[in-house]
Amino acid sequence: MSKTLMVARREFLATVLTKGFLLGILLPPIIMAVALTLVPLLMNAAAPKTTGTIAVIDRSGLVEDALRVSLNSDAFQARRAKKMEKAQQKIRSGGINLPSDPRAEAIQKNLASGGPSLSVIILPRDADPEKEKQPILSARVRDGDDASRSQRVALVVIPEGAVRMPAPVGADKEPAFEHYQLLTAPKLDIEVQQDISEEVDHAIVDARLTAASLDPKAVRQLTTTPVTDTLVITPEGERTDNPVTAMLLPAGFMILLWISVLVGGQGLLMSTVEEKSSRVMEVLLSAVSPMQLMVGKILGQMGVAAAIMSLYSLSGIGALVFFSQSHLLDPMLLVYTAIYFVIAFFLMASMMAAIGSAVNDIREAQMLMQPIMIVMVIPMVLWLPISRNPNGMFAQITSFVPPISPFVMVVRLAGSEKIPFWQVPVSIAIGVASMIFMAWAAAKIFRIGVLMYGKPPNLKTLIRWVRMA
């Protein structure tokens, strides 16, 4: 094994085999997985079971029959089942196939039985709302099974004028329907509240239509259109565009690249500063040349960054396969990402090696890091405008400006819009050229910097070192 590779191996193992690194790298995906599987379960379990009665005072007498049907517990449960079905359909039409999971079905069944168990009481038309709302005060909506089925949890008061247009009060006023009142117990499940008010709205509108001698069913049919997917016409054919995946995929690739490059670069900085401050540097230089040491360290940290990258991207690809979305991934995209990763990493690592070799401790490094961090924030800020308009002037220019060009190119390539092909080799060529230049400059700074102690250099001194020797 050559000395450079030996240095690389130690660098890799020394970084990877620390508790901090393992936790930092493995914890986020684990937390994510736990969050994705556990949180919906918890949310479903947390939906309170509501038991009791809904009292209705319908002064018009035209709405109560409809409400007697739509506000009882069977109707509530039917609506919930329908909602869930709709949501799943929406996910499927969004291009994501949820695998049929027996657990999910079990949850659904469980949900159905645990839904609100409510009944309707139609009070006399002339009942006094002030008196009828008193029973609500003694309701215990959160007690679930213990609660009495006869407790009153809500009171709906529908005035005559809500259904039949009242005569205008003044000559200059437009005639308007009156509004109804919904009085509920505190802490009543928000979903139940929404459900009640939706159904009352519905019943009142139907009653108005009927009063106007119109068929509510026919009117509803006439006033709605089914939702359709937008079709994108391309020379290759028609396809449904999925804006979510089209935006998320480029962002995913860029963030992956960004995180792995930054973690690897940071590791290189830390280990170089440590070697310098613990004075092990010159001991190493008695066995290897500064160039061997620097290149070995960069390769070792590149291994670290590549490990992070493959760990995360493999889990990402796994997720895409799991949701049957692997067609979104172009194998060439992975190849390009690998190329741009090498360019981005080498640029970053050269800068970090140079800085790490020039300073005495990590605090001094922060000062020199500032300009680099500002540059590194740019791709994060530009991600949205670039992925929205991958062929805009701005996106095209930044594709050729290292060190942000690899990030910009990955966003553009992962997006759905085709980019002019010549830009890929040109940006790679510029990237490789700048990578060689940076490595050369860093090697010069490294050679001088590793044995310099005392006042930390500023940017001007670093440039002088590059021009020296």
Added chain:
Amino acid sequence: MPDAITIRNLTKTFGPKVAVKNLDLSVPQGSLCGFIGPNGAGKTTTIRMIMSIIFPDSGELSVLGKASAIESKDRIGYLPEERGVYRKMRVLPFLTYMARLKGLDAGAAKRKSLDWLGRMGLGDVARKRCEELSKGMQQKVQFISAVIHEPDLLILDEVFSGLDPVNRRLMRELIEEQHKSGRTIVFSTHAMYEAEQLCDRVFMIHRGVKVLDDTLADIRARFDPKTIVVEPLNTGETAVQRRFPDIESTLRSFPGVSHVERDRDGFSLGVAEGAEPSRLMAELAAAIPGGVRRIELKRVNLEDVFIDLVQSTAGQHVDRADLRNPAAEEEPAHV
């Protein structure tokens, strides 16, 4: 026998500062050379150039027959002045890593590391992290890493700094042992005592210029002070006051004594031109009233030579205490 290190006309500047100027130096193979000089004289710079860690502005340099130490790095053992260990690394992996970087294969690296740890009495710390070791133990580990690959040439920069007397002695023994097994050794130091004890050759640079380059025997001959030190037997407070004036006047008129200097315990006498020191000493011993506790022909010591050279070239004041007291040396050990 060819020289292990040959340096011709070597010059190195750092900006306006000339660190080493027109330096010529030969280190014969198998020799044990001390490299001395005051702080900032250019010792470490010279050693770093020999090791090809930094490069000279001009001049020629050859190490073990190669134009650069890079080509013979695996045959050189180097213990830098700025030395340290990976704090978080365990001792055995650290030594094996260093040994492998110096060209040993994995098996030999481990075996030799364990051998050396055992010899140094560090067998039980092999599994410990380097940061858990005491300073002296770390120094030993660093020494092992410098010699583990059995180099032909051993360069030790400020090897005695930061060591207590016990470890200084241990280090001296280790250097002697390495020398006996035929290695060429160059060590830089401020510790004149150690240099005198160990070296067969000494070179000294001051302000980047070589001011001394000779064998220890030649240095002693060249800088022979021709001085006899006399300590009279009666040295009580009252005795000094009462009797010494008599002795001093006796000495001043004594044939063969050129001059007399009085110090705390006795006198230093200059041996006059043409006088025979051994006969003079016998005559003096017999002539001093009350007898003598000690009479000796003063031997030059390296410390005097060092200070003479520094002061004659620069008029610079050197505190002798700095040279004797290890704690007052240039810098603390960087561990």
